[in-house]
Amino acid sequence: METARRQQQGAPGTFTAFARFVLCGGGVGLASSFAVAALASWIAWGLANALITAVSTLFATELHARFTFGAGVRATGRQHAQSGGFAAAAYAVTCVAMFVLQQLVATPSAALEQGVYLFASALAGVARFAVLRLVVFARNRSPVAAADRTTLLVHATVAREAAPADPVALDRAA
Structure with missing residues (x-):
């Protein structure tokens, strides 16, 4: 990357x-x-x-x-x-x-x-x-495609950081 x-x-x-x-x-x-x-x-x-x-x-x-x-x-x-x-x-x-x-x-x-x-x-x-x-x-890739890819990478990073460290704990809490 x-x-x-x-x-x-x-x-x-x-x-x-x-x-x-x-x-x-x-x-x-x-x-x-x-x-x-x-x-x-x-x-x-x-x-x-x-x-x-x-x-x-x-x-x-x-x-x-x-x-x-x-x-x-x-x-x-x-x-x-x-x-x-x-x-x-x-x-x-x-x-x-x-x-x-x-x-x-x-x-x-x-x-x-x-x-x-x-x-x-x-x-x-x-x-x-x-x-x-x-x-x-x-x-x-065009500049638009490159910008879209960067946006996807940022969203994936934010989602990964916001996810709980232990997904099983999330199931127990619900």
Whole structure:
């Protein structure tokens, strides 16, 4: 119950959540772009991108669960799976962008590759924010439903505290 209360109270507005998303996701994305470039010097670029995408998605999902969307708790397995599904789509976007770059420019510079990769990642990031906010970390109840639940909890607590400690004694008194 404490977790639900903390999640409900800590839910940031859209602007705050987006600013946090950019800070967390952008930081992870920027670090990932350099990690992909470094790893791609040892293995195929597509494999490097897949490995870095997997690791960065796990890390970013935890950051988003704990900080961006105000849950303050670890991401669940379901949230990791949903986030991972969208990461696969982001992976496809970055791969397509890099493939198109390779088709258009015979030997692109490292700076051009980084720019294309970061641009594709940014586009995928905006879509990722929407999916995470509206689906993965969405609050499944409206403010009215949350207020009704709080009212029910208060009534149940008051009723429990008002009830006699020994129900059998109540029967004897009647």
